[in-house]
Amino acid sequence: MRIAILGLGNMGRGLATRLAGKAELRLGTRDVDGAADFARALPGDVAVADYHGAAEAADIVILALPYEAALAEAGANTALAGKPVIDITNPLKADYSGLTIGFSSSAAEEIQKAAPGAKIVKAFNTIFADLLTKPVEETAHFQVFVAGDDAVAVERAIEVVGLSGFAAEKTGPLETARYVEALGMLNIRLGYFEGRGQGIAPAWSAIAA
Numbered sequence: 001m002r003i004a005i006l007g008l009g010n011m012g013r014g015l016a017t018r019l020a021g022k023a024e025l026r027l028g029t030r031d032v033d034g035a036a037d038f039a040r041a042l043p044g045d046v047a048v049a050d051y052h053g054a055a056e057a058a059d060i061v062i063l064a065l066p067y068e069a070a071l072a073e074a075g076a077n078t079a080l081a082g083k084p085v086i087d088i089t090n091p092l093k094a095d096y097s098g099l100t101i102g103f104s105s106s107a108a109e110e111i112q113k114a115a116p117g118a119k120i121v122k123a124f125n126t127i128f129a130d131l132l133t134k135p136v137e138e139t140a141h142f143q144v145f146v147a148g149d150d151a152v153a154v155e156r157a158i159e160v161v162g163l164s165g166f167a168a169e170k171t172g173p174l175e176t177a178r179y180v181e182a183l184g185m186l187n188i189r190l191g192y193f194e195g196r197g198q199g200i201a202p203a204w205s206a207i208a209a
């Protein structure tokens with residue numbers, strides 16, 4: 001599998017570190033030269049390009065960008081058409097006090113509208129970047145909630161979740177992202193405002209049937 005990661009911030013670099021050596025990586029960044037040392041230090045087949053070049057070279061794309069930038073990129077990047085595209089965004093207010101969108105739409109649905117040819121899948125928005133820096137054994141049971149309309153794209157995203165060292169939890173169609181994003185907000189509330197830190201993540205449990 002060849003995965004493009006667009007945006008090399010905390011999440012982009014963390015996901016690249018988790019996925020390097022397990023899939024071919026095409027890292028998309030606004031600063032290709034500045035990312036060279038990071039890419040060189042990763043194992044396996046890793047190359048750096050601009051956002052369009054990285055997406056064009058990949059089978060599946062992760063948008064690791066702030067929501068507004070992800071929306072703009074979805075509208076502009078023609079290489080996303082026909083591909084599974086994982087949206088990891090939390091559409092946060094600038095002061096982290098809440099979401100800028102919800103109830104009647106979600107970041108994922110808006111990104112889908114901006115890139116109608118892409119197959120948007122929501123995932124990873126409830127996983128703090130800190131978790132990506134921990135040993136895989138410590139996070140393998142952490143759930144990544146996955147929502148999407150295209151069954152094949154959802155399965156590809158679930159493969160990426162597995163390769164990154166987490167457990168995928170399928171939640172339903174892309175519309176479900178409205179609730180998955182609200183869950184991400186609750187996680188941020190607990191982590192940042194209620195003192196739980198960034199080593200937490202929400203999980204679904206069940207008693208034995």
Ligand SMILES: NC(=O)c1ccc[n+]([C@@H]2O[C@H](COP(=O)([O-])OP(=O)(O)OC[C@H]3O[C@@H](n4cnc5c(N)ncnc54)[C@H](OP(=O)(O)O)[C@@H]3O)[C@@H](O)[C@H]2O)c1
Binds near residue numbers: 009028
């Ligand atoms: N941090 C977390 O714990 C966490 C957890 C779950 C979900 N998320 C979501 O994941 C996404 C990325 O978060 P992050 O923490 O990785 O953010 P970040 O550290 O700020 O990195 C975002 C990256 O996006 C690119 N970018 C493109 N346009 C930008 C713009 N206008 N302003 C800022 N950056 C821009 C930059 O990469 P290049 O310079 O390489 O192009 C930048 O490094 C966000 O949507 C966030 O809500 C974050």
